[in-house]
Amino acid sequence: MAMVSEPPKQGFRLSQLIYDTRYRSLTIQVIVFMLFMAGAGWLVDNTVRNLQALGKDFNFGFLWNRAGYDIAQTLVPYTNDSTHARALLVGLLNTLWISFLGCIAATVIGVFVGVLRLSRNWLVSRLMTIYVEVFRNVPLLLWILVFLALFTETMPAPNAYRVNAETGEAQESLFLGLIAPTNRYTAIPSAEFSRSLGAIDTALAPISLNALLILAVIVGSVFANRWLLNRARLIQEKTGARPVTWWQSLLVLLGPLAAVLVALGFHIGIPELRGFNFAGGVNVTNAFVVLWLALSLYTGAFIAEIVRAGVLAISKGQTEAAFALGLRPRRTMSLVILPQALRVIIPPLISQFLNLTKNSSLAIAVGYMDLRGTLGGITLNQTGRELEAILLMMLIYLAISLIISGGMNIYNSRVKLKER
Amino acid sequence: MTKSVFFGTLTAVGLAAGIASAATLDDVKARGELNCGVNTGLVGFAAPDANGNWSGFDVAVCKAVAAAVLGDPAKVKYVPTTGQTRFTALSSGEIDVLSRNSTWTFSRDTDLKLDFVGVNYYDGQGFMVRKDLGVTSAKELDGATICIQTGTTTELNLADYFKANNMSYQPIAIDTNAEGEQQYLAGACDAYTTDASGLAATRAAFADPENHIILPEIISKEPLGPAVRHGDSEWGDIVRWTLYALIAAEEYGVTSANIDELSKGTDNPEINRLLGVEGELGAMIGLSNDWAKNAIKASGNYGEIFAATIGESTPIGLARGLNAQWTQGGLLYAPPFR
Numbered sequence: 001m002a003m004v005s006e007p008p009k010q011g012f013r014l015s016q017l018i019y020d021t022r023y024r025s026l027t028i029q030v031i032v033f034m035l036f037m038a039g040a041g042w043l044v045d046n047t048v049r050n051l052q053a054l055g056k057d058f059n060f061g062f063l064w065n066r067a068g069y070d071i072a073q074t075l076v077p078y079t080n081d082s083t084h085a086r087a088l089l090v091g092l093l094n095t096l097w098i099s100f101l102g103c104i105a106a107t108v109i110g111v112f113v114g115v116l117r118l119s120r121n122w123l124v125s126r127l128m129t130i131y132v133e134v135f136r137n138v139p140l141l142l143w144i145l146v147f148l149a150l151f152t153e154t155m156p157a158p159n160a161y162r163v164n165a166e167t168g169e170a171q172e173s174l175f176l177g178l179i180a181p182t183n184r185y186t187a188i189p190s191a192e193f194s195r196s197l198g199a200i201d202t203a204l205a206p207i208s209l210n211a212l213l214i215l216a217v218i219v220g221s222v223f224a225n226r227w228l229l230n231r232a233r234l235i236q237e238k239t240g241a242r243p244v245t246w247w248q249s250l251l252v253l254l255g256p257l258a259a260v261l262v263a264l265g266f267h268i269g270i271p272e273l274r275g276f277n278f279a280g281g282v283n284v285t286n287a288f289v290v291l292w293l294a295l296s297l298y299t300g301a302f303i304a305e306i307v308r309a310g311v312l313a314i315s316k317g318q319t320e321a322a323f324a325l326g327l328r329p330r331r332t333m334s335l336v337i338l339p340q341a342l343r344v345i346i347p348p349l350i351s352q353f354l355n356l357t358k359n360s361s362l363a364i365a366v367g368y369m370d371l372r373g374t375l376g377g378i379t380l381n382q383t384g385r386e387l388e389a390i391l392l393m394m395l396i397y398l399a400i401s402l403i404i405s406g407g408m409n410i411y412n413s414r415v416k417l418k419e420r
Numbered sequence: 421m422t423k424s425v426f427f428g429t430l431t432a433v434g435l436a437a438g439i440a441s442a443a444t445l446d447d448v449k450a451r452g453e454l455n456c457g458v459n460t461g462l463v464g465f466a467a468p469d470a471n472g473n474w475s476g477f478d479v480a481v482c483k484a485v486a487a488a489v490l491g492d493p494a495k496v497k498y499v500p501t502t503g504q505t506r507f508t509a510l511s512s513g514e515i516d517v518l519s520r521n522s523t524w525t526f527s528r529d530t531d532l533k534l535d536f537v538g539v540n541y542y543d544g545q546g547f548m549v550r551k552d553l554g555v556t557s558a559k560e561l562d563g564a565t566i567c568i569q570t571g572t573t574t575e576l577n578l579a580d581y582f583k584a585n586n587m588s589y590q591p592i593a594i595d596t597n598a599e600g601e602q603q604y605l606a607g608a609c610d611a612y613t614t615d616a617s618g619l620a621a622t623r624a625a626f627a628d629p630e631n632h633i634i635l636p637e638i639i640s641k642e643p644l645g646p647a648v649r650h651g652d653s654e655w656g657d658i659v660r661w662t663l664y665a666l667i668a669a670e671e672y673g674v675t676s677a678n679i680d681e682l683s684k685g686t687d688n689p690e691i692n693r694l695l696g697v698e699g700e701l702g703a704m705i706g707l708s709n710d711w712a713k714n715a716i717k718a719s720g721n722y723g724e725i726f727a728a729t730i731g732e733s734t735p736i737g738l739a740r741g742l743n744a745q746w747t748q749g750g751l752l753y754a755p756p757f758r
Binding site: 055056068069071080152153157159183184274275286373377381382383386 | 504561563570582583594
């Protein structure tokens with residue numbers, strides 16, 4: 001008689017949720033999730049109740065009211081009759097603009113310094129070390145304030161450029177007759193056209209047709225030039241002799257551009273002192289320059305370290321192999337080391353870009369009107385909608401950051417090691 | 421089971437959050453200290469001295485309220501607030517009363533859920549420029565760069581004024597008066613604009629006040645006064661009548677010198693009621709009967725406070741002007757204490 005031992009049949013018992021390893025982790029997850037939801041629920045509930053107690057409601061209607069304040073530096077048309085939403089847009093574009101320029105400058109600085117810090121030249125590498133350590137280890141806000149103080153205290157007031165009626169001389173004269181640094185802004189020449197093709201009126205901002213035309217001509221020239229070079233390459237492959245193309249390239253690249261500029265009546269607007277301030281050129285505010293410099297130099301120091309780490313991560317054998325092939329050190333760096341180092345560099349570089357973008361909200365310290373200055377500053381204050389303004393601002397910063405990291409992730413997947 | 425725990429937690433949490441803030445008066449009494457929001461530093465109105473003791477015209481209101489409620493003008497915790505943080509500090513309960521040259525406007529009184537209890541200084545917005553600029557009128561400021569405190573009514577007035585006069589300007593937004601002073605002195609702006617009293621106070625702190633002028637144009641009405649949270653009328657009454665007590669004291673000739681003498685009883689029933697000799701005014705607002713006496717003793721009556729902090733004998737040198745008693749042709753008018 002065969003004894004078949006059946007596995008003991010037992011129903012599911014509650015204690016298994018804790019003692020059975022099959023269910024334990026699930027139990028813990030469920031409990032933690034509930035605690036988390038309870039916490040979130042408490043926060044929302046508390047907010048709603050306190051808003052009620054204060055008699056405040058929660059709505060974003062204020063965005064369509066007249067803003068009533070002026071903004072010094074705007075990329076799109078804005079007056080004090082515009083809405084708060086428009087002021088938000090002005091701030092947002094200012095944030096994006098400073099972040100964009102900051103990221104580019106910080107990357108250039110970072111790559112140069114990072115590579116130079118590895119230089120065998122003792123002086124150069126030590127100087128770069130000093131730069132990195134000084135900028136990395138002092139809070140960004142202090143750098144911004146230091147730069148602002150430098151600009152405000154050392155530059156002359158616009159008044160100093162005024163020609164004295166008695167002596168016929170001014171205290172200061174324009175640099176090269178074109179540029180006037182002052183303690184408020186740097187007045188630089190502007191591109192002016194005596195004939196305008198008009199502008200397309202979009203909801204965002206009017207787009208100048210002149211600028212569009214010039215852009216189109218430049219893009220066309222570049223494509224024509226590429227076609228020219230391609231043809232030269234084909235001829236070289238067929239016949240072995242490469243036709244001379246430099247004068248053709250030059251003509252194709254510059255000829256149409258010059259023709260369009262002359263046709264549009266291009267000239268340079270030179271800044272001149274009118275009344276209290278310079279007019280006729282473009283006034284780049286010190287707030288902008290200071291913020292841009294501080295952000296770029298500060299983040300550049302971090303990027304330099306990332307680049308250095310990336311370069312050091314490439315084994316010495318690569319350099320030696322490149323040298324053995326007869327590549328000079330500079331070519332070795334640009335053709336062999338840096339492309340491989342990029343794989344190590346890019347992921348931490350993304351977080352530096354995000355840091356720079358978020359740090360740009362320190363603009364308030366110099367009065368540069370970014371998103372924090374308009375929506376989170378004046379609009380918040382004049383309307384008293386703290387919760388709405390702050391939430392909206394958080395959402396916008398979150399969106400910007402996600403877009404940047406999304407874009408950089410695409411780039412990262414393009415340069416990473418291709419496994420075949 | 422877990423579900424009921426979840427809902428149980430939510431309910432408990434909801435109840436805990438439901439216990440709204442109690443009356444401010446009880447809070448202040450329980451704390452034994454008044455949290456008073458003041459300027460971060462504006463000489464004459466609210467500024468700490470080298471020892472950290474606050475003094476000034478707005479600070480005197482804090483002291484009077486503390487004296488009326490707690491019987492001791494020293495029991496005040498001063499919370500410096502900027503133009504940007506002041507109203508949030510008040511509505512979040514961080515401060516009990518805001519006494520920081522804040523303009524009483526419709527939207528602040530209604531939409532921001534504040535209650536302005538009165539006016540302690542009738543002001544207007546002005547401009548300060550360097551004398552050597554050669555500007556004598558605000559109408560000549562076309563194209564100028566102007567420093568402006570952000571989050572204030574002056575920011576909006578400035579935009580309106582320049583628009584109405586068809587002029588342009590470059591605003592430089594600053595956060596505190598100290599920052600504005602620094603930027604203006606460094607020449608980063610041609611003109612500095614804020615309430616005329618603030619300009620006088622700022623100029624008094626300069627090393628060379630004689631080289632700066634305040635332009636004659638006053639471009640707005642700026643009634644400055646203490647504010648409390650909306651919805652606690654009892655507390656609002658206390659601050660309001662403390663302010664009126666200071667104003668009435670000047671009208672009736674009650675000063676810090678003669679108050680002890682007068683509080684023994686006078687022929688004037690109004691003074692008797694004010695100082696708690698007659699009637700039960702204190703009980704009506706939940707305070708002791710000598711509340712007004714304490715408030716006045718804190719730093720004197722309105723006139724004394726004005727003279728000591730911002731009056732003509734001080735470096736700030738403001739004339740009484742609109743801020744004289746109604747009997748002297750000014751706008752100060754305390755309702756009867758009855």
